[in-house]
Amino acid sequence: MIEIFEYCGKEDGISFLVLAAVHGNETAGTKALRRLIGQLEKREIEIGKGKLTLVPVCNPAAYQKNVRETEENLNRVMKPHQNPQTYEQKLANEICPLIATHRMTLDLHSTHCPEDVPFAFCDYADEYNKPLIAVLPVGYVLEGWPQMYAAQNAISDFSTERYAHTCGNTATTLECGYHEAETAAEIAYQAVLNALAALGMIEAPMPPLMDKKHILMKYFVIKEKSGRLLKNYKHLDKIRAGEKLAVYDDGTILTAPQDGFILLPNPDAKIGTEWYYLGKQG
Template identity: 50%
Template sequence: MIEKITFDSGVSGPHLLVLGAIHGNEVAGPNAIFKIIDAIQTYQIHLKSGRLTFVPICNMQACQKDIRQIDENLNRVIRIHENPSSYEQHLANELVPLIEQCDVLLDLHSTHSKGDVPFAFCDYPTSENKALIEAINVQYVLLGWPEIYAGKTQISDYSTERCAHDYQKTGITLECGYHKEEDATDVAYAAIVNTLIHLGMIDGTIAKMPPKTSIRLTDYIVKNKSGHLCQSYKHLDEVIQGQKIAEYDDGEVLYAPYDGYILLPNANAEIGAEWYYLGVKG
């Protein structure tokens, strides 16, 4: 059973759902959620309208082992499974009804490499999603996730964000920076506070931020066999056409097909999982 905690203001308003540790080793979200829960319970934050549900740790078993997942990537199987065949599919069956019951979803993640820049995913650029992202304290927005998965069969794309969208909810995913950096917890904490202010659920003012920079995803690259990334890439490192990005142990080399950015590089990706993504400005 996943553990959740709900605060009800008793005044009508939106129902915000905040998820942490969909991937077990991404502890910035849980750390920030526990801090906010403490702030609410000690009356430092006053919920004036709506309802607020937290699932601080969605993937408990993976979190306890400090690993991304137990059987498979939870953020690719967020749908109802009639006959769940993995630990994560059981979790998905508990999470989907929570997403269905909320009005707004904030899903907090963190990334694999030291120095990674925080960013928001805007998979479905509805006016509500765009307005929420505007209120969030990150500079970068990644567009085009569903498009790069569409038409490919190797990996399914049942993410929390897609689930929220399918239920016609507002929903965004935030990558708060490198898992182990204290700053990532601060980014996650500020994002929850800004979301609450944006939704009118708490009092406060959102600090003015510089305009966001949009990056459009163009492809994802699956690690098909044993190999390594050729540099210790960070999220949003620039790459130029023809640059050697990765090399398999059998000698096959993967090059940058065009000028752009390497996104979400995962040096420790498992075989069969996404190794890195590519994107361009816009």
């Protein structure tokens, strides 16, 4: 069972859901939400309008073991499962009713490499997530994820954003930087406070808008067999067409098809999972 915290304002307003640790080892959001829950309980922060729902740990078993998942990636099976087969599918059955009943969801994640730059995903831009993303304390927005997956025939995957969109709601994913970075929890905390102010849920001045670079995601590469990345790539490193990015142990080399950026490189990717993504400035 997941732990859910709800705070209702006296006045009507938007329903806002914040999720953390959908991936169990991504704990920046958990730390931020626990800090916020402490302040809400002490009434140092009060929800004036609307309803705020917080889930500090969406994948408790993976969180306990400090691993991404137990049986499968929860952020690929985020839809209702009539006959759930895995632990993560059972979790999805607890979380999806929340996503379905909240107009806006913010899903807090973190990434694999030290020095990773924080960024937001915007899969389905609309009038709800555009102003929210504008106040998130990050300099990059990654777009085009659904189109990229559709182009590579992998559209059966359901992320938080896709499920929210399917329900007629809106979700945004925030990647707060490297899992272990001290700044990640602070970015997560500031992001939620800025969102609460921008959504009019707390009495606070409108947070400053932060300029964002927009990156269009073009390809993802699944690690098919044993191999390694050829450089100590970081998220958003620039790459050139033809650059050798990775090599399999059998000698097969993977190169960049065009100039752009390497995104979310995971040097520890398991076989059959996403190794890295490629994108270009949009």
